[in-house]
Amino acid sequence: MFKHSLLLIYRGFVRSKTTFFINLVGLSTGLACALAVYLWVNDELSFDKYHQNEGRLFRVMENQRTPEGVNTRDGNTPLLAEALQAEMPEIEYAAVATPPNFFPKFTLVGKGKSIRAVGKYAAKGFFRIFTYPLIQGNPDQALVDKNAIVLSAEFATTLFGTPANAIGKSLEWQLADLKQTCVVSGVFDRIPPNSSEQFDFVLSFDAFKDIMKMGRRVDWADANGPFSTFVVLQEGANSEQFNNKIAGLLKRKSAKNANRTLFIEPYSASYLHGEHKNGVSVGGRIEYVKLFSAVATLILVIASINYMNLATAKASRRLKEIGVRKTLGASRATLVVHFLTESVLTAFLALLIAVVLVQIALPQFNEITGKHLTLAPKLSVMAAFLAIALLTGLLAGSYPAFYLSGFKPAAVFRGTLMNSVADLWTRKGLVVFQFTLSVLFIVCVLVIHRQIAFVQAKSLGYDKSNVIYFETGGKSAQQPGAFLAELKRLPGVVNASGMWGFFVEMGPHGPGPEVEWEGRKVATNNLGVNYDLLETLGIQIKEGRSFSRKFRSDSLKIIVNEALVARLGLQHPVGTALGTAQIVGVAKDFHYASLHEKVEPFIFRLEPQAAGTVLVKLAAGQEKETINRLRRFYQQFNAGMPLDYQFLDAAYQAQYASERRVALLSRYFAGLAIVISSLGLLGLTTFTAEKRRKEIGVRKVLGASQVSIVYLLSIDLAKLVIVAIALALPLSYLVVRQWLNSFEYRIPLEIWYFLGAGFLALLVAWITVGTQAVRAARANPVLCLRDE
Incomplete structure (x- = not known):
């Protein structure tokens, strides 16, 4: 019986070549789109789900109530993890770590080789909390020593030949004017591509506390910080009850923290649900997952509508076939199955073409999405593809199957069959829906x-054109004044300056310290800068002046933006003291974050040694020659260290x-x-x-x-x-x-x-x-x- 049905379906395809071709092209195109989006969505949903503690692994967050609303931060005070581990029996592991992209690239020097690498500091429980398997070393002991460093397998191989050879070897890291000799205590395996954070090595957070002079402070709870705090709850612990328990922890420690509330959220949720407004999660990347899933579904629906319309429009050609089959005893259910089988077979044929189309288009699709997706022959992927094709075939064939199987044999043979008004309006409605x-x-x-x-x-309030930036190290970081002075003398260099951190996308972990004036408190973003930073970027001064070498006391002064002046209600800002610092100038508002956000209060602090990141304004039309001069000069100043630069406008565009x-x-x-x-x-x-x-x-x-x-x-x-x-x-x-x-x-x-x-x-x-x-x-x- 099934063989006979297949023969009839084949004859139908041959008899209606044009219709079959149109349906095949439409369904294969729609399926190719759906399959590509499925691969992308599946990859997005898998981020950070590979950790063995998934389900018990949480990030500690903080809500701060302000006059403008509730501000949510994923950064905490650095000593919070220790306090939680000591006071909360529900916690199995707790650890603090520096947040992603907190540092520019380090320079690692070992066995005469020098490489640039992404690093972070983390407490000793880090490798128990996260599944970054150590192929060399003990996860409990890897970060106990202050001078320990744990390398990735790739960098251990680059520096020492093999991961096993790296254990116990010494290497030196350099960052700006800081450097330290460490001993390799472990080597971790390659971090999966579906990890939201990628890094090349991990240092002990105890060493960072020494560098930053973070002793065990009695008032630790009063401090703000950008540091990430992670916890793994005990088996059976209730996360909601734990949330209620820690909500008022900072408030109990100090009355100053009445406006601060702690809570936890699943670590794997941060990647897709990382956006908060007024203390409530409002989505994030999950919105794109929903958007693309909906779009792919709608395109499949459009392709299915083509099949429905053409199948029902050509019903007159199949009237005799349906009448004869019904006369010979075929039930309506049999015909429904036959027509659905026909549409499903068409969908499976379209699936074969769609897989070929996806394979051809995948490199371009990866370039657009920034992914490394592959059509691997995994059982789960194959099952998903078959399920998508099956559902598409059933959807496309559903209406035609019930429509065609409903014809009466007597009406068919008398030739009195007429299209009903409902049928006509259904087809018209489907066309309208498509368009x-x-x-x-x-x-x-x-x-x-x-x-x-x-x-x-859009004018950003600063000039990003022809500006390059790079991270310093070695001699240039140790002698920033001399380095910048000689840099400015290079032909083609219009101006140059330095800063701590980076200019674009400030405050990824929430606003920084609060400033107070006449009872008003405002959270600010602030940046330590060298002389000429505002001039290099073309940031205009509205009132007062910029930092100047003529005034030795400028290291105690600050420059604020218009947003801070408005938020505090300052009538005469120049000369006003905010805490221990006095305002010397007001800069016009500029967009240091993306245009998704309004301009927030900002403070420039003068730090004459600030040169962790150097910005150089190049003369227009001389970029290539000037960069070549700059590269040679940098290598002369920092022997053996290549210049790794980027354009500022590219960094701005990366936000979008x-x-x-x-x-x-x-x-x-x-x-x-x-x-x-x-x-x-x-x-x-x-x-x-x-x-x-x-x-x-x-x-x-x-x-x-x-x-x-x-x-x-x-x-x-x-x-x-x-x-x-x-x-x-x-x-x-x-x-x-x-x-x-x-x-x-x-x-x-x-x-x-x-x-x-x-x-x-x-x-x-x-x-x-x-x-x-x-x-x-x-x-x-x-x-x-x-x-x-």
Whole structure:
């Protein structure tokens, strides 16, 4: 029986080659999109889930109540982990670590080799909390010694030949003007690519406390800090009860902390749900996961609608087949299974083509998404692909199966079968739904593109063009004054300065220390800078002056931005004392964070030794020559250390990597939606022209013009597209407005975005329908009528 059904399905495919081809192309394209998005979503959802303590591993967070609302931080005081371990029996392990990207790259020197590497400090429980397996060394003892360093297998091999050879060997690390000799106490295996943090080595946090002079302070709870605190709860411990228990810990330690509340959140949730507003998690990368999943699903729905429309529109060709099979005893259930099998087989054939398309497109897709996805023959991936194809086939074939199997044999053989109004409206409704989604995608592409262009062109309050930055080490870090003075003398160097930390994307772990004036407290971001930093970046002074070597007391002065002045309500800011520092100047507001956020209060502190990161303004048109001079000068000043620089505008653009990916993917998705929808229109127009072939012949014999024939065949489908546009425009307005609301600074929504999208969709529909209509109108009426 099944073999007979397969034979009938094959004959049906051969008999309706055009319909079969259109369905195959539409379904394979939609499935290719869905499969690529599935690989991306699956990878995103797997981040940080590989740790053996998953389910009991948490990050300690903090909510701070301010007059502007609740500010959520993932940074804590450095001694919090020790206090929690000592006071909370629910905790099995607790450890503090420096946050990701807290330091610029270190320089590691061992066995005469020098390499740049990403490092962090962590407490001794780090390798028990996280699953970074040690292939050499003991996870309990690896970070006990203050002079210990744990290397990645890759760097241990680079420096010492093999991981085993590295154990017990000495090496020196350098960072700015700091350096220390350490002994390799362990080697950890390669960190998986689905880890949210990548690093090359780990140092003991006890050594960091010594460097920063962090003794065991009685008032430790009063301190703020950017440090990450991680805990693993005991088996069976209730996380909600533990949250209630630690919420008031800082408040119990000190009355000064009445506005601070601790809580924990799963470590693996931070990657996807890392955005908080007013103390509540509001998403993060999970929004893109939902967005792309929804888009892929909708594109599959559009492809399935093509199948539904073409299958039901061509019902007249299968009437006799259905009538004969019913007369011979086939039940409606049998026919439903037959038609569903037909659609599922089509979907599986489309799946084979889709897998080939994904394999071809995967390198480009990886480049867009910043991933390293592969089509590995994993059972889970194969099962997911088959499930997606099966569901697509069932969805595409569901309506046609129940529609076609419902015909009555007597009506079929009498030729009295008529399409019901409901059937016609269903097909029209599906076409409208297709193009509604297509118009929505086009509007999204236009608005996202304009917003990204706005972000790139907006004046930031500083000049990022022709500015490079690099991290110092060796002699340049130990003698920053001499280094910067000689650097400025190089031909092509307009200006240069240094800072501690980095300029772009300040405050990733929440605002820094609070300042107080007349009872008002404001959390600030602040930066230690060298002379000429504001001049190098072109930051303008609104009141007062910049830091100057003419005034020796400037190391006790600060420069604030307009946002801090407004927040504190300062009428005459220059000369006002904030704590022990006096304001010497007010800088105009500048966007040190992304345009997603409003400009927050900011303080510049003068630190003449600040040169951890050096910024150099290059003369326009001389960038290449100047960088070559700078490279030679740097290697002369720091023997054996290569210059590793980046452009400031590239760092700024990196803040919008996600938005650019959304923009590019949206463009592809919109194109796919339009192509698949147009395929459906093409199929419907072709079938309509074929069905009305004799009518067209009669009309032409009676004198109808080609224009009137084209109008006859096009008008009904064009009306459906216009209805789709009318429905899509208000829906698209709501969608893009919601997306734009994530930006504090955004473009206005102009009417041409929506009218342009509607016109583009209508133009594509006219071209698609018109080409087939013109072809039918130009047919010889003799050929149309010769069968009569």
